[in-house]
Amino acid sequence: MRSYPLVLLAGLAAAAPAAAQAPNPPSTTLLAAPADTSAPIAFGIPAQPLGDALGEYARQSGLRVRVAARPASAARSHAVECTCTAPQALRRMLEGTGLSARFADARTALVAGGDSTFALTPINAVAPRSYTSVRSATAMKTETPLRDVPQAVSVVTREVIADQAMQGMADVVRYVPGVQMGQGEGHRDAPTIRGNASTADFFVDGVRDDAQYLRDLYNVERVEALKGSNAMIFGRGGGGGVLNRVVKEARWTPVRALTLEGGSFDHRRGTVDLGQGISGGVAARFNGVYERSGGFRDRASLTRYGINPTLALDLGRAVTAHAGYEFFSDERTVDRGIPSYQGRPSPADVTTYFGNPDVSHATMRVHLATATVERASATGFTLRNRTRLAAYDKFYQNSFPGAVNADGSQVALSAYNHAIDRTNLFNQTDVIRSVATGTVRHTLLLGAELGRQRTEQVRNTGYYNGTATSFSVPFATPTVATPIEFRQSATDADNLTTTTVAAAYLQEQAELAPWLQAVGGVRLERFAIDYHNNRTGDDLDRRDVLLSPRAGVVLKPVRAVSFYGSLSVSYLPSSGDQFTSLTATTETLEPEQFVNREVGAKWDVHPDLSLTAAVYRLDRTNTSATDPNDASKIVQTGHQRTTGFELGAAGNVMRGWQIVGGFASQRARIVSATTAAKAGARVPLVPHQTLSLWNRWQLLPAVGIGAGIVRRSDMFAAIDNTVTLPGFTRADAALFLRVNPALGVQVNVENVFDQRYFATSQGNNNIMPGATRTLRLSLTAHP
Secondary structure, eight states, X not given: OTTHHHHHHTTGGGGGGGGGSOOOOTTOOOOOOOOXXXXXXXXXXXXXXXXXXXXXXXXXXXXXXXXXXXXXXXXXXXXXXXXXXXXXXXHHXXXXXXXXXXXXXXXXXXXXXXXXXXXXXXXXXXOTTOXXXXXXXXXXXXXXXXXXXXXXXXXXXXXXXXXXXXOBHHHHHTTSTTEEEOOGGGTSOOEEETTEEOSSOEEETTEEOXXXXXXXXXXXXXXXXXXXXXXXXXXXXOSSEEEEEEEOOOOSSOEEEEEEEXXXXXXXXXXXXXXXXXXXXXXEEEEEEEEXXXXXXXXXXXXXXXXXXXXXXXXXXXXXXXXXXXXXXXXXXXXXXXXXXXTEEOXXXXXXXXXXXXXXXXXEEEEEEXXXXXXXXXXXXXXXXXXXXXXXXXXXXXXXXXXXXXXXXXXXXXXXXXXXXXXXXXXXEEEEEEEEETTEEEXXXXXXXXXXXXXXXXXXXXXXXXXXXXXXXXXXXXXXXXXXXXXXXXXXXXXXXXXXXXXXXXXXXXXEETTEEEEEEEEEEEEEEEEEETTTOOEEEEEEEEEEEEEEEEEEEETTEEEEEEEEEEEEOSSOTTOOOOOTTTTTSOOEEEEEEEEEEEEEEETTEEEEEEEEEEEEEEEEEEETTEEEEEEEEEEEEEEEEEEEEEEEEETTEEEEEEEEEEEEEEEEXXXXXXXXXXXXXXXXXXXXXXXXXXXXXXXXXXXEEEEEOXXXXXXXXXXXXXXXXXXXXXXXXEEETTEXXXXXXXXXXXXXXXXXXXXXXXXXXXXXXXXXXXXXXXX
């Protein structure tokens, strides 16, 4: 197990000579592919914001484009419609922008401003087929190179998502060290990040997306995992970290992609991505998905579809606007896996369904509208306002297994259903100012967030044959059609919760010297919960004022290498991460506190290969515990600690060889007893070690292959530490064929050697087996 880091880093020595190359400028965007600048090329680039234009220029020319200035968002390119050389096209594009270009060699164009004070928003274009991302606008709420962010950040790009035919967030986190996905009762994403489980720490473009459902990736540009306490940027919660989806937006660059998939277990799926500039000031894009599939488990079914049109407007005077709407529907069989027996997963066949599949189903409808207006001036000033309105309509009903009896002959079944309607409204305003005082460069962020969430929920208990809440069936034949009546028990929820948030935050990123940067920030947040019990008429509420600081320092002995240290704090009011319940006890408890201490290193070995390392300690305190002197009372003396080390790698090791992977070693334990566990207990779903490594080799211009390995040590299924999920190793493979420039064929095989393994759980008796060998075939057309 201790050799995992060596496995992860094997082969990277071949890339070491690239580190000796000249470092990139601070605000460099690199788009890599060879070209001959003297050859005529048929260019067709519409007039548009300069950042988009340079990205499209690099795609059409095959050149690397290094931006040594920070081009202003206000700058617009000229249209380029010609059959001409790359230098002629670039010269035409930059006319009147205040930027100039020269060619360092036949493959690299350098773009710079004539005035060193010329400020500009960084360009977000990245290299074609890139496994690495060099910048983020989310981690600091400012466009910042990831090597200057003082915390661990893992990015799964759209190329990684496509090459592995990823379907959802559980697929994504396999390649994110320090994150495990829970079973989520078969109907929701439920990650454990640095030992802290949550169903709420999800974001879309930095705005909260905390409803409980299984997210699709059809409209996702990349997924960012920001680890460690994150309240200064994201607000309450985020104790172990957050998962942020960056969605595809309308741009002026033409996009044409249609993908059809089919495969094992009746898998059928199609996605479409269409977009282009409609005029010099308007661009549109449409993403859509439709899927109707089975699954390796008995009686599994899934139907989901979504549409996501977006619009971009260049309003002039350095003002741009983006708007989008998404409708997403997900209907599936709720499957909670198999029970345990004698401290391990039971010997049931991995395909066996426990319970009544005819009544076990979930439906989710999501309506999400977003509008963003931004003004970015050439003086380094940016004003951005983002509004998101989201409505989530959720219903799930399930019949699921409980404990197996002592001789293994019978298993208990239970059932319930739950309806949850949630409406979110969030508005964020950010003011960013870049200034210089003497030799110190400052990036100042001042922001505010307002939000309101309204949640209605009703839960009903299932009664078998109209009377029993638990029903035993033979372990050998656990799939049943026994009638179940759903009605409220004495403790089932029926309530309305309204939460409101008002927050202000301030952050400074100071470049004190070329080799030294400091980050400091604080968020002041007022969080209120109003709870109404529809059954009793009781009204409860709580008000919390949360002060969440963040501090970090970044040392850069050379431009491509950084060492950092950071301290950050988050809080979670004591009513659960979904805030759907409140009691007389939780109404009075102090918020839980999460304190993350971290040191790490980041190395951009070359412009498209990044290595990262981090060591951390995360303490969760103020958790509830039973008073040792009075069992009827609750005190806040519970304490959980996670310590860990992680490595990450992503990018091109050498031409034609791309990798993404990570290694994590973690220990998450209860330091002081909580209401759920005694001191010394290991936190569930936190394996001691994990390793993932995916490789893609481009053997010929039209032929590529992929191979990956996912390794996990054993872990406990629940906090009582009585059931162990064994460790496993899974191998995956892929074949990539380019039939012609407009058509690609891809074959993915998961679990190549058909290993029996158990991926995750929801407690001791809802254990989800890993899928048997699975094949998917996809065709992607670019008309």
